[in-house]
Amino acid sequence: MDTFVQQLINGLTIGSIYALIALGYTMVYGILRLINFAHGDVFMVGAYTGYMLAIHLGFESSPSIIGFAVVLFGSMIISAVIGMLIERFAYRPVRKYSRMTTLITAIGMSLFLEYTFVVIFSGTPRAFPQLLPNDNYTLFGNATINTSQLLIFVVSILLMLGLQYIIFKTKVGKAMRAVSFNLNSAKLMGVNTDFVIAFTFGLGSALAAAGGVLVAQYNPKIEPLMGLLIGLKAFVAAVLGGIGNIPGAVLGGLLIGAAETLVVGYGQYIGIPSTYRDAVAFAILILVLLIRPAGLLGSNVQEKV
Amino acid sequence: MKRIILTISLITSLLFSAACVQKGGENGAANTGDTIKVGVFADLSGTTASFGQSTKNGIELAVEEINNAGGVLGKKIQLIVEDDQGRPEQAKTVVSKLINQDRVQAVLGEVASTNSLAAAPVAQEAKIPMITPSSTNPKVTQVGDYIFRVCFIDPFQGAVMAKYAANNLNAKTAAIFGDVQSDYSKGLSEVFKQEFAKLGGRIVSEQSYAQTDPDFKGQLTAIRATNPDVIYIPGYYGQVGIIAKQARELGMNMPLLGGDGWDSPDLWKLGGEALKNAYISNHYSADNPEPQIQNFVKAYQAKFGAKPDSLAALAYDSAKVLADSLKRAGSADPQKLRDAIAQTDNFDGITGKITINAERNAVKPAVVLELDPSKSGFNYKETIYPEGMTAPTDDTNTNANSPMNMNTNTMANGNMNSNMNSMVNSNSANSTNK
Numbered sequence: 001m002d003t004f005v006q007q008l009i010n011g012l013t014i015g016s017i018y019a020l021i022a023l024g025y026t027m028v029y030g031i032l033r034l035i036n037f038a039h040g041d042v043f044m045v046g047a048y049t050g051y052m053l054a055i056h057l058g059f060e061s062s063p064s065i066i067g068f069a070v071v072l073f074g075s076m077i078i079s080a081v082i083g084m085l086i087e088r089f090a091y092r093p094v095r096k097y098s099r100m101t102t103l104i105t106a107i108g109m110s111l112f113l114e115y116t117f118v119v120i121f122s123g124t125p126r127a128f129p130q131l132l133p134n135d136n137y138t139l140f141g142n143a144t145i146n147t148s149q150l151l152i153f154v155v156s157i158l159l160m161l162g163l164q165y166i167i168f169k170t171k172v173g174k175a176m177r178a179v180s181f182n183l184n185s186a187k188l189m190g191v192n193t194d195f196v197i198a199f200t201f202g203l204g205s206a207l208a209a210a211g212g213v214l215v216a217q218y219n220p221k222i223e224p225l226m227g228l229l230i231g232l233k234a235f236v237a238a239v240l241g242g243i244g245n246i247p248g249a250v251l252g253g254l255l256i257g258a259a260e261t262l263v264v265g266y267g268q269y270i271g272i273p274s275t276y277r278d279a280v281a282f283a284i285l286i287l288v289l290l291i292r293p294a295g296l297l298g299s300n301v302q303e304k305v
Numbered sequence: 306m307k308r309i310i311l312t313i314s315l316i317t318s319l320l321f322s323a324a325c326v327q328k329g330g331e332n333g334a335a336n337t338g339d340t341i342k343v344g345v346f347a348d349l350s351g352t353t354a355s356f357g358q359s360t361k362n363g364i365e366l367a368v369e370e371i372n373n374a375g376g377v378l379g380k381k382i383q384l385i386v387e388d389d390q391g392r393p394e395q396a397k398t399v400v401s402k403l404i405n406q407d408r409v410q411a412v413l414g415e416v417a418s419t420n421s422l423a424a425a426p427v428a429q430e431a432k433i434p435m436i437t438p439s440s441t442n443p444k445v446t447q448v449g450d451y452i453f454r455v456c457f458i459d460p461f462q463g464a465v466m467a468k469y470a471a472n473n474l475n476a477k478t479a480a481i482f483g484d485v486q487s488d489y490s491k492g493l494s495e496v497f498k499q500e501f502a503k504l505g506g507r508i509v510s511e512q513s514y515a516q517t518d519p520d521f522k523g524q525l526t527a528i529r530a531t532n533p534d535v536i537y538i539p540g541y542y543g544q545v546g547i548i549a550k551q552a553r554e555l556g557m558n559m560p561l562l563g564g565d566g567w568d569s570p571d572l573w574k575l576g577g578e579a580l581k582n583a584y585i586s587n588h589y590s591a592d593n594p595e596p597q598i599q600n601f602v603k604a605y606q607a608k609f610g611a612k613p614d615s616l617a618a619l620a621y622d623s624a625k626v627l628a629d630s631l632k633r634a635g636s637a638d639p640q641k642l643r644d645a646i647a648q649t650d651n652f653d654g655i656t657g658k659i660t661i662n663a664e665r666n667a668v669k670p671a672v673v674l675e676l677d678p679s680k681s682g683f684n685y686k687e688t689i690y691p692e693g694m695t696a697p698t699d700d701t702n703t704n705a706n707s708p709m710n711m712n713t714n715t716m717a718n719g720n721m722n723s724n725m726n727s728m729v730n731s732n733s734a735n736s737t738n739k
Contacts, residue, residue: 007527
């Protein structure tokens with residue numbers, strides 16, 4: 001029982017991160033019908049930005065809640081700007097061409113970010129400084145949870161609530177929903193679509209950056225290619241929940257995280273070795289596409305040809 | 306807008322051409338004929354870049370010493386270093402480049418067995434001798450008769466730790482947590498498993514991870530449920546530090562055991578205090594007071610500002626063995642050079658006396674080190690010798706008449722467990738070799 005609870009905690013921790021990143025995929029898709037493959041790398045950029053902030057502002061040596069907050073929000077803001085720049089200089093110029101063009105641009109952007117960081121920081125993994133004292137709390141029996149895991153839960157939930165607020169209670173949120181519904185009509189109604197799209201990229205990138213800093217607190221090893229697999233899995237999470245659907249992305253992220261960890265923990269009893277954790281995420285993707293192509297919470301919209 | 310793009314592309318292209326020029330400068334000295342070219346391939350920018358850097362440093366130090374002493378055969382050794390980014394396919398490509406384009410006389414590299422395995426067939430095909438300083442997987446030198454190594458092999462290393470766990474740590478049960486992507490890790494796990502069972506121990510859990518796993522708690526929780534006395538983690542430092550940390554967070558305080566893949570300055574940054582109560586098998590100990598070793602440590606520290614890890618020491622030895630073989634061969638002809646390397650006998654290296662056996666592996670002792678986070682270093686525990694090789698002054702287990710049977714006949718045929726039980730003789734810390 002302890003073990004099961006522990007595995008569930010492990011799974012939901014990593015699942016929350018997938019959810020944070022999946023939100024960025026799903027928002028951009030909802031608005032532009034674009035799979036932003038560079039999104040996973042923005043997560044990496046967020047982790048590195050946090051790393052640079054922590055080192056240069058001197059929070060490395062003195063763990064404190066203020067230091068953590070500064071690093072988290074600093075990294076979110078810088079990454080949001082980077083996200084908007086990516087949109088401005090890579091995607092906007094090709095937006096008028098076919099969707100395939102933008103998709104390929106996104107893949108190019110992803111590689112560009114990865115290898116730019118390899119050049120700047122080299123591929124050597126770096127150790128992310130511990131920004132908060134890491135304490136262990138025993139829940140019951142043998143099941144424990146530590147500060148960085150708690151932090152992942154709390155910060156992710158707060159950010160997701162914040163996002164919900166922005167989308168449903170603010171003017172720009174309303175504009176985002178309008179653009180997502182129909183870009184051209186929204187434009188005709190006087191919505192500044194360029195701004196809304198840039199804002200969406202900024203928002204998504206900020207969430208990914210938060211994920212980057214949180215993961216780096218939990219697993220303090222950062223490297224330029226760290227966003228690759230985690231980004232792919234977040235993408236799977238977004239598709240699983242129904243791409244374009246925000247609660248779906250959260251649900252998808254948590255499900256993938258839990259499924260993966262349970263495979264690691266219990267798969268061996270039914271003949272699945274623990275290394276199949278990655279395969280499981282993608283097997284789920286294939287199943288979902290076969291059985292429910294619109295995803296768990298997605299609505300099936302007929303596309304006119 | 307157009308102008309911005311133009312400027313950016315201009316800057317990028319300038320940067321790239323600058324990079325190319327720089328590279329060209331390094332390699333460009335070209336075919337003057339008064340140097341012996343030696344190719345080095347190492348991971349200088351990938352996930353095991355600390356290995357590559359140490360290896361490059363060790364080789365450079367050795368070559369500098371050789372050249373300062375007048376070189377070999379009246380010529381200087383010229384190094385051509387290539388970065389393989391820690392990727393097997395890239396290792397293959399750069400070794401092809403070294404052999405076909407740069408026309409090197411010999412190749413030194415890699416650390417990770419997977420990368421050496423990818424590159425070895427290229428060297429074998431071209432009949433250019435290749436010495437790997439530190440790839441311990443048995444398959445590497447089985448690629449062909451031009452592939453050598455100056456380190457011990459996995460069966461020995463895995464057996465050393467199994468023995469240490471059972472005899473010194475009194476472990477009855479063990480869990481194995483290996484890296485699924487690495488031939489090195491698979492080799493060590495396999496042997497540890499067999500050897501530990503032979504010593505009366507029981508493996509209660511076998512888990513594995515991928516280097517890209519974002520977190521290891523899932524596997525560790527599964528291991529925790531089986532409550533082993535020790536956990537054997539034959540991985541590389543990049544993951545091991547985090548694994549140790551997460552294991553301690555889960556309240557798992559048993560000893561963690563590993564191999565030479567842990568040995569990196571970065572390990573301490575990633576694992577910190579969690580690395581208490583951990584032991585690894587390694588090739589040498591930088592704390593060994595022997596003058597030859599201390600001179601090397603001093604020279605290395607003066608040149609690179611860091612303590613040499615065992616990969617640097619092995620790299621240094623590999624270059625020295627190559628130079629020694631060149632001298633004995635009397636020419637840089639690959640065929641003669643190959644024969645000379647194969648005849649290396651009792652070469653006095655930093656990492657022990659190196660004798661190349663019929664399988665082109667080095668037969669030499671291993672040390673067991675205890676990790677000490679307070680000084681980001683190791684405490685020497687024990688030296689363990691392969692059968693047929695004895696400690697310099699310990700005569701109790703002499704077996705000199707069956708020299709090096711540890712890996713001469715059994716390994717190549719694939720039944721490497723046949724002779725394992727008697728494979729290791731040990732010497733405890735307070736005796737000689739220290």
